[in-house]
Amino acid sequence: RKEVEQDPGPFNVPEGATVAFNCTYSNSASQSFFWYRQDCRKEPKLLMSVYSSGNEDGRFTAQLNRASQYISLLIRDSKLSDSATYLCVVNSFRGSSNTGKLIFGQGTTLQVKP
Amino acid sequence: GAVVSQHPSWVICKSGTSVKIECRSLDFQATTMFWYRQFPKQSLMLMATSNEGSKATYEQGVEKDKFLINHASLTLSTLTVTSAHPEDSSFYICSARREFSYEQYFGPGTRLTVT
Numbered sequence: 001r002k003e004v005e006q007d008p009g010p011f012n013v014p015e016g017a018t019v020a021f022n023c024t025y026s027n028s029a030s031q032s033f034f035w036y037r038q039d040c041r042k043e044p045k046l047l048m049s050v051y052s053s054g055n056e057d058g059r060f061t062a063q064l065n066r067a068s069q070y071i072s073l074l075i076r077d078s079k080l081s082d083s084a085t086y087l088c089v090v091n092s093f094r095g096s097s098n099t100g101k102l103i104f105g106q107g108t109t110l111q112v113k114p
Numbered sequence: 115g116a117v118v119s120q121h122p123s124w125v126i127c128k129s130g131t132s133v134k135i136e137c138r139s140l141d142f143q144a145t146t147m148f149w150y151r152q153f154p155k156q157s158l159m160l161m162a163t164s165n166e167g168s169k170a171t172y173e174q175g176v177e178k179d180k181f182l183i184n185h186a187s188l189t190l191s192t193l194t195v196t197s198a199h200p201e202d203s204s205f206y207i208c209s210a211r212r213e214f215s216y217e218q219y220f221g222p223g224t225r226l227t228v229t
Contacts, residue, residue, distance in 0.1 A: 032216040043207050043220040091216050106157040
């Protein structure tokens with residue numbers, strides 16, 4: 001089982017749609033969670049950290065469910081410029097120690113169409 | 115801000131030659147830098163963790179003698195791909211981590227093509 005799993009998609013949605021991405025992680029000791037965005041042939045860029053209480057940044061909302069080991073990202077009112085690959089990222093633990101490394105999911109591709 | 119640069123952005127080299135890639139944190143000190151590799155349509159795979167002033171820690175399956183990492187200062191880490199082969203062609207990305215944070219900031223990547 002992969003440590004971080006995502007549905008690779010692609011998700012094809014019209015402009016203005018609301019789309020949700022899900023991610024599961026296997027290590028219950030994980031403490032830090034992130035969503036990164038990666039455009040084609042570019043480096044990943046931090047979109048938002050994910051906090052236990054859930055957090056929102058404009059059209060983007062991230063949720064964390066520790067009991068289910070599940071992270072989500074909701075994008076409202078999709079724009080053409082939202083087309084990218086969204087990477088679910090979790091910090092890595094060895095035993096009970098945080099290694100400081102990040103583990104990346106394979107990414108979910110979003111294509112927003114006019 | 116947290117800006118990380120990489121140089122070169124792309125490089126084409128012949129089989130058997132060595133290539134050095136630089137990663138710099140421009141506006142913060144990074145005690146830890148990471149080197150990743152990404153093949154087409156795959157996610158980032160961590161190759162090694164680079165700590166300033168000490169030897170790098172390599173992930174399982176990554177040859178330390180082939181991928182030489184040097185982290186000489188708090189703002190610079192280098193990755194040298196030695197005796198490159200076509201299968202080493204990939205997108206190499208570094209990241210830098212601020213002290214007391216788990217967020218990583220990525221360089222723009224280096225696209226290596228070995229012919």
